[in-house]
Amino acid sequence: MIAQLISIGNEITSGQTVDTNSAWxxxxxxxxxxxxxxHQTIADELEPIRHAIDDAAGRSDLxxxxxGLGPTPDDLTRQALADAMGVxxxxxxxxxxxxxxxxALRKRHMHEGNRHQAYIPKGGDAxxxxxxxxxxxxxxxxxxxxxxxxxxxxEMRDMFDVHVRPVLESESHGDATRIHVLHSIGMSExxxxxxxxxxxxxxxxxxxxxxxSELVISIRIVSHxxxxxxxxxxxxxxxxxxxxxxxxxxxxEADETLESAVGRMLLDQRKTIATAESCTGGLIAKSxxxxxxxxxxxxxxxxxxxxxxxxxxxxxxxxxxxxxGAVSEPVARAMAExxxxxxxxDIALSATGIAGPTGGTPAKPIGLVYVGIASKxxxxxxxxxxxxxxxxxxxxGRTVKVLLNLLRLKxxxxxxxxxx
Amino acid sequence: MIAQLISIGNEITSGQTVDTNSAWxxxxxxxxxxxxxxHQTIADELEPIRHAIDDAAGRSDLxxxxxGLGPTPDDLTRQALADAMGVxxxxxxxxxxxxxxxxALRKRHMHEGNRHQAYIPKGGDAxxxxxxxxxxxxxxxxxxxxxxxxxxxxEMRDMFDVHVRPVLESESHGDATRIHVLHSIGMSExxxxxxxxxxxxxxxxxxxxxxxSELVISIRIVSHxxxxxxxxxxxxxxxxxxxxxxxxxxxxEADETLESAVGRMLLDQRKTIATAESCTGGLIAKSxxxxxxxxxxxxxxxxxxxxxxxxxxxxxxxxxxxxxGAVSEPVARAMAExxxxxxxxDIALSATGIAGPTGGTPAKPIGLVYVGIASKxxxxxxxxxxxxxxxxxxxxGRTVKVLLNLLRLKxxxxxxxxxx
Numbered sequence: 001m002i003a004q005l006i007s008i009g010n011e012i013t014s015g016q017t018v019d020t021n022s023a024w025x026x027x028x029x030x031x032x033x034x035x036x037x038x039h040q041t042i043a044d045e046l047e048p049i050r051h052a053i054d055d056a057a058g059r060s061d062l063x064x065x066x067x068g069l070g071p072t073p074d075d076l077t078r079q080a081l082a083d084a085m086g087v088x089x090x091x092x093x094x095x096x097x098x099x100x101x102x103x104a105l106r107k108r109h110m111h112e113g114n115r116h117q118a119y120i121p122k123g124g125d126a127x128x129x130x131x132x133x134x135x136x137x138x139x140x141x142x143x144x145x146x147x148x149x150x151x152x153x154x155e156m157r158d159m160f161d162v163h164v165r166p167v168l169e170s171e172s173h174g175d176a177t178r179i180h181v182l183h184s185i186g187m188s189e190x191x192x193x194x195x196x197x198x199x200x201x202x203x204x205x206x207x208x209x210x211x212x213s214e215l216v217i218s219i220r221i222v223s224h225x226x227x228x229x230x231x232x233x234x235x236x237x238x239x240x241x242x243x244x245x246x247x248x249x250x251x252x253e254a255d256e257t258l259e260s261a262v263g264r265m266l267l268d269q270r271k272t273i274a275t276a277e278s279c280t281g282g283l284i285a286k287s288x289x290x291x292x293x294x295x296x297x298x299x300x301x302x303x304x305x306x307x308x309x310x311x312x313x314x315x316x317x318x319x320x321x322x323x324x325g326a327v328s329e330p331v332a333r334a335m336a337e338x339x340x341x342x343x344x345x346d347i348a349l350s351a352t353g354i355a356g357p358t359g360g361t362p363a364k365p366i367g368l369v370y371v372g373i374a375s376k377x378x379x380x381x382x383x384x385x386x387x388x389x390x391x392x393x394x395x396x397g398r399t400v401k402v403l404l405n406l407l408r409l410k411x412x413x414x415x416x417x418x419x420x
Numbered sequence: 421m422i423a424q425l426i427s428i429g430n431e432i433t434s435g436q437t438v439d440t441n442s443a444w445x446x447x448x449x450x451x452x453x454x455x456x457x458x459h460q461t462i463a464d465e466l467e468p469i470r471h472a473i474d475d476a477a478g479r480s481d482l483x484x485x486x487x488g489l490g491p492t493p494d495d496l497t498r499q500a501l502a503d504a505m506g507v508x509x510x511x512x513x514x515x516x517x518x519x520x521x522x523x524a525l526r527k528r529h530m531h532e533g534n535r536h537q538a539y540i541p542k543g544g545d546a547x548x549x550x551x552x553x554x555x556x557x558x559x560x561x562x563x564x565x566x567x568x569x570x571x572x573x574x575e576m577r578d579m580f581d582v583h584v585r586p587v588l589e590s591e592s593h594g595d596a597t598r599i600h601v602l603h604s605i606g607m608s609e610x611x612x613x614x615x616x617x618x619x620x621x622x623x624x625x626x627x628x629x630x631x632x633s634e635l636v637i638s639i640r641i642v643s644h645x646x647x648x649x650x651x652x653x654x655x656x657x658x659x660x661x662x663x664x665x666x667x668x669x670x671x672x673e674a675d676e677t678l679e680s681a682v683g684r685m686l687l688d689q690r691k692t693i694a695t696a697e698s699c700t701g702g703l704i705a706k707s708x709x710x711x712x713x714x715x716x717x718x719x720x721x722x723x724x725x726x727x728x729x730x731x732x733x734x735x736x737x738x739x740x741x742x743x744x745g746a747v748s749e750p751v752a753r754a755m756a757e758x759x760x761x762x763x764x765x766d767i768a769l770s771a772t773g774i775a776g777p778t779g780g781t782p783a784k785p786i787g788l789v790y791v792g793i794a795s796k797x798x799x800x801x802x803x804x805x806x807x808x809x810x811x812x813x814x815x816x817g818r819t820v821k822v823l824l825n826l827l828r829l830k831x832x833x834x835x836x837x838x839x840x
């Protein structure tokens with residue numbers, strides 16, 4: 001089944017409010033095998049709303065409209081739906097009774113505008129709204145079922161659960177969609193595209209798509225089948241195949257983040273960690289402590305932003321800084337090693353670099369960062385060149401991602417206890 | 421001028437990602453008097469994208485499409501636009517040269533898929549993308565100007581600034597909408613609503629609206645006039661009036677953040693600062709170093725997550741922690757004072773609290789945080805109760821906001837050099 005969503009309101013088209021209803025509805029619909037192919041957000045204008053409803057109904061089986069059911073003159077969903085259906089609005093007595101009761105119970109004055117909320121397009125049904133004044137509407141247009149729900153997220157979700165979900169449940173037998181997302185880091189989106197080329201064909205089931213967000217590439221698998229067992233089987237087979245093809249770049253799935261994956265590995269391996277940070281200014285420590293329970297592995301951090309603090313807090317020799325500069329391989333190495341011994345942890349991470357937007361030179365450009373990982377047996381320092389055309393926030397954010405991924409790869413090697 | 425926005429991608433139609441590009445674009449367009457009447461989000465399907473482009477072009481003067489320009493087979497914007505225009509895709513040699521150079525500079529392998537990114541609909545122009553491989557596209561369809569920009573927000577914003585903004589600027593002469601945003605902290609949205617009640621009438625010019633985001637309330641002023649001088653005058657009069665009514669809660673305007681406002685004050689007053697952090701795990705240091713040039717005032721941070729590290733790094737007496745607990749007024753005080761003396765800075769900040777989601781007790785619930793500010797003359801410690809029904813990220817984020825605001829109010833008192 002194909003669905004389209006329409007959200008109504010100037011506050012959304014103007015950018016003042018971000019529409020979150022559509023994302024929520026799309027995820028709910030997917031559980032019933034209903035694929036959402038378009039969201040539209042329309043300003044509070046009668047003709048554009050009518051057109052959007054008409055266009056959506058002609059191209060899908062289900063249209064859910066949120067918003068525009070309020071009592072003010074700029075609430076136009078009822079009229080626009082009636083116009084799209086070519087019918088008039090009819091007064092619905094039980095809805096008015098509900099609205100009157102709503103105000104009476106709250107000892108509030110009912111405005112004339114609230115009467116308008118009791119009008120329903122001829123041929124449509126009013127849907128009872130337990131939590132607000134505006135009744136929803138169910139109607140039929142072209143080949144599509146149409147639902148109008150309130151725009152307030154809590155009311156909308158409630159109405160969806162009461163009026164839409166049961167219908168979908170009764171209709172969805174024999175159809176099943178399952179969704180799974182894998183997250184990877186360390187391989188470019190185009191390289192992943194090459195490796196999964198045959199699996200990403202448009203006509204294949206499951207369908208597979210990728211999206212990128214600051215070095216993390218997510219791979220989304222959507223399977224369709226006649227039974228949920230079969231859909232799940234297809235999903236798992238593809239997930240296993242993708243993990244195989246992308247090797248150790250896949251670090252997690254669903255809600256998992258690089259930070260939580262690394263945290264879990266530290267916890268499993270009972271390793272403790274500390275950080276010594278210059279250009280990241282505490283962001284590595286912040287990322288490692290984003291997770292509940294991180295005190296089991298994270299002990300402390302030295303944010304040594306000035307050269308003096310690198311010497312005072314971490315014992316990095318002043319001469320080393322003078323000779324090589326604060327942004328250098330030897331300084332990153334000393335920061336990591338001294339942080340580890342001073343913290344008494346199994347592992348220490350360090351980062352020193354040029355975050356920009358100023359301070360870059362031809363020899364040491366913006367985006368040049370040295371990251372270090374010190375453990376009992378070895379210290380590894382890596383030079384990163386993150387590019388000069390990225391923002392300060394990106395230099396810092398990507399430094400953390402790359403460093404945590406290096407740590408992940410290091411921990412991966414020792415994941416079997418007997419290898420320890 | 422009427423605009424429509426189209427965002428492309430299964431990750432958005434499926435609800436996995438919330439589209440924030442459209443809200444950003446709508447707000448930017450409003451500054452040029454361009455009204456956004458519809459956003460559409462379309463799945464990665466050729467015909468639906470073609471239809472959406474065609475339908476949008478027929479009903480507006482400007483269409484901005486984001487996403488679907490990547491190198492993989494599910495990136496279909498180029499082809500869909502060509503189909504809507506009824507033309508073929510032509511190979512654009514300079515774009516390929518740019519893509520090849522992009523990979524060469526990064527010493528990365530270029531894949532076959534990246535070649536596809538160099539195809540442009542006949543009659544359209546390639547738009548140079550400084551920060552990525554995908555060129556944008558400018559074209560004309562029906563009566564609308566069409567722009568295709570990347571979906572990655574940072575790249576999209578950059579391309580908008582380079583390729584779209586100058587065109588809008590040159591076209592918007594004689595029209596005058598001006599937007600100004602003030603940011604406040606420390607007064608509730610409803611209190612602000614009361615104080616600005618008469619100014620927030622819907623039929624007034626300028627219009628004034630508020631929005632809240634994690635303790636910061638932003639006040640948006642939009643003025644319309646026949647000349648930009650007049651629109652600007654209306655805007656400034658209202659901004660001054662609002663600053664007056666909201667007293668010292670207004671900390672900045674436009675792109676200014678609480679962090680940048682505090683950073684500017686530290687710089688102006690030539691004060692240096694360090695932090696001692698437990699529950700915030702480095703987030704205060706990270707926030708203070710988000711800004712370019714922060715090394716002028718920020719020196720170092722101690723992230724003392726474990727009790728041992730509070731004693732070892734900051735000299736907080738073990739007995740003090742045993743007697744009062746790590747989350748207590750005396751420990752926050754000792755952390756701030758010892759951090760200041762050990763760092764040799766003018767000011768030191770501290771935070772210790774229960775970030776959750778576990779670890780709360782009736783006496784010390786989740787959201788209980790002690791924050792400290794130590795300076796030469798005094799140490800102030802404040803107990804915060806941020807609420808138990810908020811997330812770990814919210815506890816940490818709000819702690820930083822409240823603490824930085826306390827620091828701002830402290831610095832405000834001494835802003836005149838003669839008061840120093």
